[in-house]
Amino acid sequence: MDVSGLTPIEQTALLTEYCRALDSKAARPILGDRMAEKTVDQIDYDFTTLAATPSVVPLVALRAKMLDERLRAFTAQHPDAVVVDLGAGFSSAVFRVDPPSTVDWYSVDLPAVIALREALLPVHDRDRSVPVSLLEPGWADSIPADRPTMLFADGLVAFLAEADVIAILRRITDHFASGVVAFNDYGPVSKLNRLLGRLATSSKTNSPHSQWNFPGFEDAHRPEAWNPDLTLLEEASVMQRPESALFPAGLRLAAKLSHRVPAIARKARVLQYRF
Numbered sequence: 001m002d003v004s005g006l007t008p009i010e011q012t013a014l015l016t017e018y019c020r021a022l023d024s025k026a027a028r029p030i031l032g033d034r035m036a037e038k039t040v041d042q043i044d045y046d047f048t049t050l051a052a053t054p055s056v057v058p059l060v061a062l063r064a065k066m067l068d069e070r071l072r073a074f075t076a077q078h079p080d081a082v083v084v085d086l087g088a089g090f091s092s093a094v095f096r097v098d099p100p101s102t103v104d105w106y107s108v109d110l111p112a113v114i115a116l117r118e119a120l121l122p123v124h125d126r127d128r129s130v131p132v133s134l135l136e137p138g139w140a141d142s143i144p145a146d147r148p149t150m151l152f153a154d155g156l157v158a159f160l161a162e163a164d165v166i167a168i169l170r171r172i173t174d175h176f177a178s179g180v181v182a183f184n185d186y187g188p189v190s191k192l193n194r195l196l197g198r199l200a201t202s203s204k205t206n207s208p209h210s211q212w213n214f215p216g217f218e219d220a221h222r223p224e225a226w227n228p229d230l231t232l233l234e235e236a237s238v239m240q241r242p243e244s245a246l247f248p249a250g251l252r253l254a255a256k257l258s259h260r261v262p263a264i265a266r267k268a269r270v271l272q273y274r275f
């Protein structure tokens with residue numbers, strides 16, 4: 001499959017899918033997403049140009065696993081739920097989570113990514129495509145608003161400006177009656193951090209670091225100040241999961257330290273907010 005027409009921001013979907021494929025091939029996978037391997041195999045692309053380092057791979061796999069667990073819990077509690085994957089890319093989360101047959105799933109991404117997603121992934125009877133930019137105020141208009149809704153974003157917010165993240169959260173609480181919004185983040189990411197990320201991966205022509213936009217935040221309550229309809233439900237560190245035993249040595253050390261150094265724990269979080 002030819003993906004050469006994707007813009008740099010759209011190409012970020014290749015990295016996360018590739019990381020999940022590499023995890024699946026590992027001797028001891030964390031997520032074990034076999035469909036990611038099949039998807040990557042169909043894509044005609046030099047994946048070595050991406051910054052899929054030995055540390056990034058398990059972090060991407062583990063945060064997906066953590067989001068899957070939260071999606072399974074929400075859909076088990078609300079069998080009439082709607083799930084919305086914000087910036088779905090080529091993720092097979094709907095297959096991994098395998099929600100009850102009464103749950104409807106919506107995958108939102110830019111039109112070029114959605115077209116490829118439909119060509120690459122097998123059909124899932126409840127996965128509906130929403131080809132739209134989340135920067136358009138009407139992005140949620142075609143999604144039912146009156147059912148318990150879990151919206152999640154895996155790997156999206158880093159690439160958005162803070163004002164855009166705030167606008168998307170506002171749109172969520174204006175449109176959907178009630179539910180949960182979950183996303184991964186990296187704590188506060190200073191301009192210096194972003195520059196260092198770019199330099200560290202400058203040999204990788206398609207490193208997503210060049211697309212990094214979001215300054216992040218330290219206090220997980222910060223989105224409550226942006227949007228009073230949101231209440232923090234959970235702040236979970238990817239670094240503090242038992243699967244960190246499978247991380248490569250340097251990252252494993254950081255994971256150990258994260259129990260004493262909150263700034264390290266914040267570097268890879270999964271956050272959930274109720275509305």
Ligand SMILES: C[S@@+](CC[C@H](N)C(=O)[O-])C[C@H]1O[C@@H](n2cnc3c(N)ncnc32)[C@H](O)[C@@H]1O
Nearest residue numbers: 010012013016087088089109110133134154155
């Ligand atoms: C790092 S990828 C993650 C994709 C997927 N969630 C995953 O885990 O593989 C970020 C995704 O956000 C999408 N994206 C970025 N800006 C967007 C926007 N304004 N509207 C919709 N999707 C957007 C990109 O096209 C890309 O698919």
